[in-house]
Amino acid sequence: MSIETNCQKDSGFSAMQMGKQSLLFYNPVYIMASAAVVGDKEGQGPLGEFFDLVAEDNMLGAETWEEAESNFQKNALRIAMRKAGLVEQQIRYLFCGDLLGQSMASTFGTGTLGIPMLGLYGACSTCGEALGVGSMVISAGYANYVACVTSSHFASAEKEFRYPLDYGNQRPLSACWTVCGSGAYILSSDKTEHARARITGITTGRVVDYEIKDSMNMGACMAPAAADTIKTHFEDFHRSADDYDKIITGDLGAIGREALIHLLEDDGFSISDKHTDCGIEIYGWEEDETKASSCGLDSHSGGSGCGCAASVLSAMILHKIEKGEWNKVLFVPTGALLSKTSFNEGRSIPGVAHAVVIERM
Amino acid sequence: MSIETNCQKDSGFSAMQMGKQSLLFYNPVYIMASAAVVGDKEGQGPLGEFFDLVAEDNMLGAETWEEAESNFQKNALRIAMRKAGLVEQQIRYLFCGDLLGQSMASTFGTGTLGIPMLGLYGACSTCGEALGVGSMVISAGYANYVACVTSSHFASAEKEFRYPLDYGNQRPLSACWTVCGSGAYILSSDKTEHARARITGITTGRVVDYEIKDSMNMGACMAPAAADTIKTHFEDFHRSADDYDKIITGDLGAIGREALIHLLEDDGFSISDKHTDCGIEIYGWEEDETKASSCGLDSHSGGSGCGCAASVLSAMILHKIEKGEWNKVLFVPTGALLSKTSFNEGRSIPGVAHAVVIERM
Numbered sequence: 001m002s003i004e005t006n007c008q009k010d011s012g013f014s015a016m017q018m019g020k021q022s023l024l025f026y027n028p029v030y031i032m033a034s035a036a037v038v039g040d041k042e043g044q045g046p047l048g049e050f051f052d053l054v055a056e057d058n059m060l061g062a063e064t065w066e067e068a069e070s071n072f073q074k075n076a077l078r079i080a081m082r083k084a085g086l087v088e089q090q091i092r093y094l095f096c097g098d099l100l101g102q103s104m105a106s107t108f109g110t111g112t113l114g115i116p117m118l119g120l121y122g123a124c125s126t127c128g129e130a131l132g133v134g135s136m137v138i139s140a141g142y143a144n145y146v147a148c149v150t151s152s153h154f155a156s157a158e159k160e161f162r163y164p165l166d167y168g169n170q171r172p173l174s175a176c177w178t179v180c181g182s183g184a185y186i187l188s189s190d191k192t193e194h195a196r197a198r199i200t201g202i203t204t205g206r207v208v209d210y211e212i213k214d215s216m217n218m219g220a221c222m223a224p225a226a227a228d229t230i231k232t233h234f235e236d237f238h239r240s241a242d243d244y245d246k247i248i249t250g251d252l253g254a255i256g257r258e259a260l261i262h263l264l265e266d267d268g269f270s271i272s273d274k275h276t277d278c279g280i281e282i283y284g285w286e287e288d289e290t291k292a293s294s295c296g297l298d299s300h301s302g303g304s305g306c307g308c309a310a311s312v313l314s315a316m317i318l319h320k321i322e323k324g325e326w327n328k329v330l331f332v333p334t335g336a337l338l339s340k341t342s343f344n345e346g347r348s349i350p351g352v353a354h355a356v357v358i359e360r361m
Numbered sequence: 362m363s364i365e366t367n368c369q370k371d372s373g374f375s376a377m378q379m380g381k382q383s384l385l386f387y388n389p390v391y392i393m394a395s396a397a398v399v400g401d402k403e404g405q406g407p408l409g410e411f412f413d414l415v416a417e418d419n420m421l422g423a424e425t426w427e428e429a430e431s432n433f434q435k436n437a438l439r440i441a442m443r444k445a446g447l448v449e450q451q452i453r454y455l456f457c458g459d460l461l462g463q464s465m466a467s468t469f470g471t472g473t474l475g476i477p478m479l480g481l482y483g484a485c486s487t488c489g490e491a492l493g494v495g496s497m498v499i500s501a502g503y504a505n506y507v508a509c510v511t512s513s514h515f516a517s518a519e520k521e522f523r524y525p526l527d528y529g530n531q532r533p534l535s536a537c538w539t540v541c542g543s544g545a546y547i548l549s550s551d552k553t554e555h556a557r558a559r560i561t562g563i564t565t566g567r568v569v570d571y572e573i574k575d576s577m578n579m580g581a582c583m584a585p586a587a588a589d590t591i592k593t594h595f596e597d598f599h600r601s602a603d604d605y606d607k608i609i610t611g612d613l614g615a616i617g618r619e620a621l622i623h624l625l626e627d628d629g630f631s632i633s634d635k636h637t638d639c640g641i642e643i644y645g646w647e648e649d650e651t652k653a654s655s656c657g658l659d660s661h662s663g664g665s666g667c668g669c670a671a672s673v674l675s676a677m678i679l680h681k682i683e684k685g686e687w688n689k690v691l692f693v694p695t696g697a698l699l700s701k702t703s704f705n706e707g708r709s710i711p712g713v714a715h716a717v718v719i720e721r722m
Contacts, residue, residue: 013502014375017453021477023503064706092378093565101462101521102700103482107568107711111698116382116565117713118490119482121464129479133494140501141374142384160462160702204454204477207468337472339463341521345425350468352478 014140019236021229022203025139030195031358032145032188034318035079036311037072039154039180041297046284050315051181052079058155058180066104069153069182072307073098073109076184077149083194084145084186088113091186092143095134097126098151098306099178100160110149110184123335124222124251125205126150127183127310128354131331132202134187135356144189151182152305161215161340173294174217176253176279176304183310191361196318201357203233207337209350215336215343219256219279219301222334225351226252227263229332233355234269241271245326248317250309250333250353251279253302254293278312278333279303309333317358327360375500380597382590383564386500391556392719393506393549395679396440397672398433400515400541402658407645411676412542413440419516419541427465430514430543433668434459434470437545438510444555445506445547452476452547453504456495458487459512459667460539461521471510471545484696485583485612486566487511488544488671489715492692493563495548496717505550512543513666522576522701534655535578537614537640537665544671552722557679562718564594568698570711576697576704580617580640580662583695586712587613588624590693594716595630602632606687609678611670611694611714612640614663615654639673639694640664670694678719688721 015023035052043054053075060071073096081087094115098105103119111117122129130148137143155165157178163169187199208225215221226249234240241247252260257280261272279295279302286294295302313331320326334353343349376384396413404415414436421432434457442448455476459466464480472478483490491509498504516526518539524530548560569586587610595601602608613621618641622633640656640663647655656663674692681687695714704710 015501015503017503021453066702066706092382097482099463100700101702102460102484102698104698104700104703104708107698107700108703108708111568111711111713112570114567116567117483118494118565119713121458121480121482122478123463133479136498136501136503140376140497140503142376142378142497142501204479206475206477207472209473337463337465337468339461339465339468341427341462342465342469345427347465347469350472352472352480 021232022201022236024201025135027139027189029135029138029199030188030191031197032186032192032195033080033084034185034196034314035076036183036314037076037181038311042179042181042282045282045297047282047315050319065153065156066100069098069105069151069156070109072182073105073149073151076182077110077147080184080186086145088115091115091145091147093118093137093146095120095130095146096149097121099123099157105151122352123337124304124306125333125335125352125354126306128333128356131185131199131356132204132354135199135202138187138189146187147184149182149184150306150310152178152307153180154178157305161338171300172216173300174255176218176251176301177299178305179282179303179308181307181311183314195361197321197358198361199356200359203229203236203355205229205353207350207352209348211348213348215338215349218304218336219253220259221336221349222351223252223256223259223263226260226332226334226353229353229355230264231267231269241274244274244328244330247271247274247330249277251304252277252334253279254295255301278309281316282308282312321360329358331356331358382593383562383597385562386496388500388550390496390499390560391549391552392558393547393553393556394441394445395546395557395675396437397544397675398437398542399672403540403542403643406643406658408643408676411680426514426517427461430459430466430512430517431470433543434466434510434512437543438471438508441545441547447506449474449476452506452508454479454498454507456481456491456507457510458482460484460518466512483713484698485665485667486694486696486713486715487667489694489717492546492717493565493715496560496563499548499550507548508545510543510545511667511671513539513668514541515539518666522699532661533577534661535616537579537612537662538660539666540643540664540669542668542672544675556722558682558719559722560717561720564590564597564716566590566714568711568713570709572709574709576699576710579665579697580614581620582697582710583712584613584617584620584624587621587693587695587714590714590716591625592628592630602635605635605689605691608632608635608691610638612665613638613695614640615656616662639670642677643669643673682721690719692717692719
């Protein structure tokens with residue numbers, strides 16, 4: 001590997017700046033423990049048995065949907081901390097985020113646990129943003145343990161972005177279904193016996209706007225950003241799809257997946273036989289093969305939301321890495337930077353995607 | 362200085378972990394350039410002449426208030442980059458945030474400039490969060506230049522959090538006035554000739570909730586978090602108010618300032634003769650001395666918003682540090698974690714505050 005760099009190991013730095021947007025970590029970053037808490041529909045999907053907790057009423061004792069989402073976060077982090085053998089006081093930074101206005105699920109969720117909090121917003125890419133910044137902090141020696149937690153909830157998201165659920169409005173086939181779920185990750189600089197995987201590099205995404213305005217086709221809004229980040233990752237690291245066992249986007253769904261593959265083919269990168277998407281995996285492909293662009297459980301194009309990539313990483317990706325089925329995965333959570341106000345003002349829906357290189361221990 | 366630490370300089374790390382929540386940077390972080398763009402009311406205040414651009418119509422050519430706020434951000438960053446002699450392609454990370462749902466002012470503001478973006482949310486403390494994470498990234502050698510930009514706009518904030526402006530609703534004397542403004546900062550690892558100041562340490566805040574529910578008294582909501590962060594900072598660094606020329610909170614306003622001073626006195630820390638608040642400074646004290654808790658320009662308790670601390674840091678604090686009037690300042694932006702939905706559901710308004718140590722070159 002021969003790569004130009006403007007940062008030297010000898011000067012005591014903790015990572016090599018790769019190309020325009022990437023970092024290769026010198027000091028190892030371990031995913032020490034993780035947990036995924038999901039709702040009823042997600043529990044019925046193909047990954048059902050791998051989640052740590054399935055809340056059959058989607059509420060976990062809460063009185064409002066927003067409070068329910070907060071409870072998903074709190075439970076996910078508590079389970080992850082228990083697996084890591086840690087308590088709140090040992091976690092130096094909490095990186096958290098969600099889709100709601102002013103990140104309220106995080107404020108009243110993991111924010112209440114008293115851990116120094118750095119709130120993040122990257123829409124459904126926030127899991128990638130949190131793992132990226134969390135890895136930077138661990139690799140630099142700023143903390144021994146950090147927690148990264150993100151969440152989404154179908155009902156709170158529909159209320160925030162679209163129509164009251166009671167309207168029973170029709171959803172076009174291009175729409176995704178916001179996942180009820182939260183994923184929590186404890187990152188550490190120590191190689192512990194049960195560490196699930198290690199993070200060896202990141203590529204931080206930029207905002208990409210193809211001027212798409214259809215909030216019922218989020219896959220199309222996000223695919224250009226996913227393509228930009230994956231292409232930049234390949235260029236920055238001098239890698240291709242051949243270097244990975246799997247390239248896994250966050251929540252493009254079946255329709256966004258097609259757009260991504262075509263966009264990268266236009267740039268000379270072929271990823272189709274290595275690619276899958278958390279939004280597809282969480283509900284599975286539609287059994288009726290004539291519906292080529294549909295996912296299971298009536299989810300239409302697939303799952304979405306900050307909780308989608310976050311719960312699938314713990315329940316599927318890390319599981320397969322631990323079993324040795326995959327050795328090296330490029331995990332690319334994707335976000336659609338939609339707000340109700342900007343949408344109503346006729347603005348487009350730009351996308352952003354952050355890539356994380358996850359490798360077997 | 363004799364301090365316990367669990368991080369060694371020798372191991373190549375870039376900072377010392379101080380106490381529970383703080384970092385002391387080994388590698389210097391310079392504020393290479395900054396800019397503040399504000400609206401008409403702010404331009405009329407006592408800092409008017411020190412802002413880089415005053416938008417007399419508060420719109421900067423935009424058709425909506427949200428777009429106006431985006432334009433404030435873009436202009437602030439462009440002016441700061443011009444002062445630093447840099448273009449977008451040389452900035453490795455953009456840390457940005459605002460108060461609107463899904464951080465839309467940032468998405469359509471600085472987010473459009475093509476810089477790898479890490480969106481942050483810490484309400485009005487986001488300027489402190491951005492400078493903190495930005496400093497971590499610079500000190501670790503992950504980037505040579507990063508940009509930190511935050512903004513707020515009176516009209517977009519009132520629309521997001523309170524009443525339509527056309528109602529002309531009454532504001533109680535405890536209310537703050539959301540600043541129309543944006544502040545942009547270029548952080549660098551290189552000591553350039555015109556660097557304005559350096560960042561030597563940070564204390565990351567945690568969420569503090571005194572169960573206050575009055576969105577027209579944000580000072581009271583945030584003062585407990587400011588007190589917690591300042592107290593923790595003193596303990597982590599074994600310092601007191603004597604170590605600083607000034608301790609400057611973000612937007613507590615006149616009422617929040619009183620609460621902060623009393624809370625810290627209860628804990629044995631006296632800061633009253635060293636303290637001021639950006640929300641007070643931006644509009645100035647009320648000339649009528651009988652109104653002891655009021656600030657100027659009919660702002661009532663003072664200024665607030667992500668753009669308040671961000672614009673005052675550039676226009677006042679760094680200015681006085683450069684002149685040698687102050688050598689060492691503890692800058693503590695404060696945030697009220699309010700959302701319209703959580704407020705309407707009867708939830709409290711927790712606070713958070715992040716401290717940044719800024720020293721003369």
